Amino acid sequence: MVxxxxxxxxxxxxxxxxxxxGGLTTVINFxxxxxxxxxxxxxxxxxxAWLLSVLFAYVTNKRWVFESHTPTFRAVLAEMTSFFGFRLLSYFVDQGIMIVGISVLHGxxxxxxxxxxxIIVLLNWFFSKLFIFKDRQH
Incomplete structure (x- = not known):
């Protein structure tokens, strides 16, 4: 079994x-x-909440989820730019859902x-898997 x-x-x-x-990131965000x-x-x-959870997510995704090894500062910078860029995109989706859900639908x-x-966890997983860490995985 083991x-x-x-x-x-x-x-x-x-x-x-x-x-x-992603669950821990969501807990922090929530x-x-x-x-x-x-x-x-x-x-x-x-x-x-987005800012603090994204900082946590970058570290955990890089180290333990996708085990990304970036040998140079330039590579780290490129990876960070990609990560935060896609997270910024999901932030706008996040804010849109919140605005519609709270201000429009009064939820x-x-x-x-x-x-x-x-929704955001799923979106971010696809961004990370397909675009951000795709070339850096074992």
Whole structure:
């Protein structure tokens, strides 16, 4: 049984790692949003939550999810630019969902945030897998 679990881990390590760290990133995003949403407009709370969770996501995606090894500063800079660029794109999707869900549909901000994060995690996985870390994986 242990051998079977190890085989599954090796085969699906990237996806499983992303689910674990993507889940943690989502938890960070959700908690930070919940805290700041009490004091500031939701779109400011969402921006702060996005910023902190993206910083966490970059480190965890680079090191443990996609095991990216960038040997030069130039390579690190290119990877970071790509990562933050695609995350900025997903930020606009994120803000759009929040605006529609809260301001237009008058939904509960935490419920809208939860639905939003499911969509954003999937979007970010595709960006990371297909564009950001694609040439840097083992």
């Amino acid at each position: 051998q079977f679990i190890k085989q599954l881990w090796r085969r699906y390590q990237s996806v499983l790692s992303y689910l674990i760290f 908690i930070v949003f919940g805290i700041f949403d009490q004091f500031w407009p939701y779109w400011i709370a969402n921006t702060i 509960n901000s935490l419920l809208v945030k939860l639905i939003d994060q499911i």
